[in-house]
Amino acid sequence: MVSDSDVSEKAPLCDQVPRELGEYRASIDNLDAALVHLLAERFRVTRKVGELKRQEALPPADEGREERQLLRLKEIATTAGLDPTVVDLIFPALMSEVRRRHQELRGDGPRPL
Amino acid sequence: MVSDSDVSEKAPLCDQVPRELGEYRASIDNLDAALVHLLAERFRVTRKVGELKRQEALPPADEGREERQLLRLKEIATTAGLDPTVVDLIFPALMSEVRRRHQELRGDGPRPL
Numbered sequence: 001m002v003s004d005s006d007v008s009e010k011a012p013l014c015d016q017v018p019r020e021l022g023e024y025r026a027s028i029d030n031l032d033a034a035l036v037h038l039l040a041e042r043f044r045v046t047r048k049v050g051e052l053k054r055q056e057a058l059p060p061a062d063e064g065r066e067e068r069q070l071l072r073l074k075e076i077a078t079t080a081g082l083d084p085t086v087v088d089l090i091f092p093a094l095m096s097e098v099r100r101r102h103q104e105l106r107g108d109g110p111r112p113l
Numbered sequence: 114m115v116s117d118s119d120v121s122e123k124a125p126l127c128d129q130v131p132r133e134l135g136e137y138r139a140s141i142d143n144l145d146a147a148l149v150h151l152l153a154e155r156f157r158v159t160r161k162v163g164e165l166k167r168q169e170a171l172p173p174a175d176e177g178r179e180e181r182q183l184l185r186l187k188e189i190a191t192t193a194g195l196d197p198t199v200v201d202l203i204f205p206a207l208m209s210e211v212r213r214r215h216q217e218l219r220g221d222g223p224r225p226l
Contacts, residue, residue, distance in 0.1 A: 017165065017169050017171075020165055021162065021165060021171075024158050024159075024161055024162045024165070025162075025178075027158045028155060028158055028159065028162075029182070029185070031151055031154055031155045031158070032155070032182065032186055032204070033186070033189050034151055035148065035151050035152070035155070035203075036186050036189045036190050036193060036195065036200065037189070037193055038144055038147055038148050038151065039148070039190070039195055039199055039203070040190065040193035040194055040195035041144055042141060042144045042145070042148070043195055043196070043199065044194070045137050045140045045141055045144070046137075046141065048137055049134065049137045049138075049141075052130065052133055052134060052137070053134075056130050058130075058134075065138075069142070069145065072142070073145055073146070073149050076146050076149045076150070077149050077152070077153065080149060080150055080153035081153055081157070082149065082152055082153035082156055083156070086152055086156065086207075086210065087149065089206045089207065089210055090148075090152070090203055090206065090207070091145070093202045093203065093206070094199075094202065094203070097199065097202055
């Protein structure tokens with residue numbers, strides 16, 4: 001049999017889990033909003049790059065640069081305590097989308113140099 | 114025939130493209146470093162969530178929450194001038210990785226509730 005005192009002692013412990021989870025989720029939501037704002041700025045800049053490349057008939061991608069970017073970001077990830085494989089989850093997809101948009105900006109496909 | 118004066122007049126224009134491209138790329142590199150640092154913090158927080166869920170035998174994912182997160186982030190993207198489809202490029206992959214890690218933390222697979 002559970003006495004009233006047992007219930008009243010347990011209640012704060014039961015509340016603690018959703019409160020802790022709620023606080024973590026508030027942090028995740030803030031970080032995600034910040035991520036979206038940074039992505040918005042990144043696409044603003046890559047659009048300018050795309051326009052410059054179209055004007056100057058430069059190729060839509062520089063494979064060497066993408067490889068260097070990924071290597072550098074994996075180093076930054078490791079220093080920041082983030083598993084560097086997370087970089088592969090995000091950045092190749094971003095870079096591929098940017099490349100697609102650069103191609104779109106200059107017409108159906110990349111023009112010959 | 115190209116005179117010396119033509120060359121000297123053209124030189125600054127030729128330099129302008131790589132300089133402009135270089136400046137945009139410096140911005141992209143800074144934004145990417147910031148993105149990686151935010152991702153590091155996001156995974157630091159989701160690890161705490163995973164540990165809490167393991168302790169309390171909570172399920173590794175809350176599908177309803179993921180859908181709400183995606184909707185909210187697409188709204189933030191639209192307000193920030195970012196094509197909301199970019200949210201689909203990034204966040205489902207992140208959420209799936211977090212879910213995988215939560216499952217790993219609690220053993221081979223999700224325990225029954």
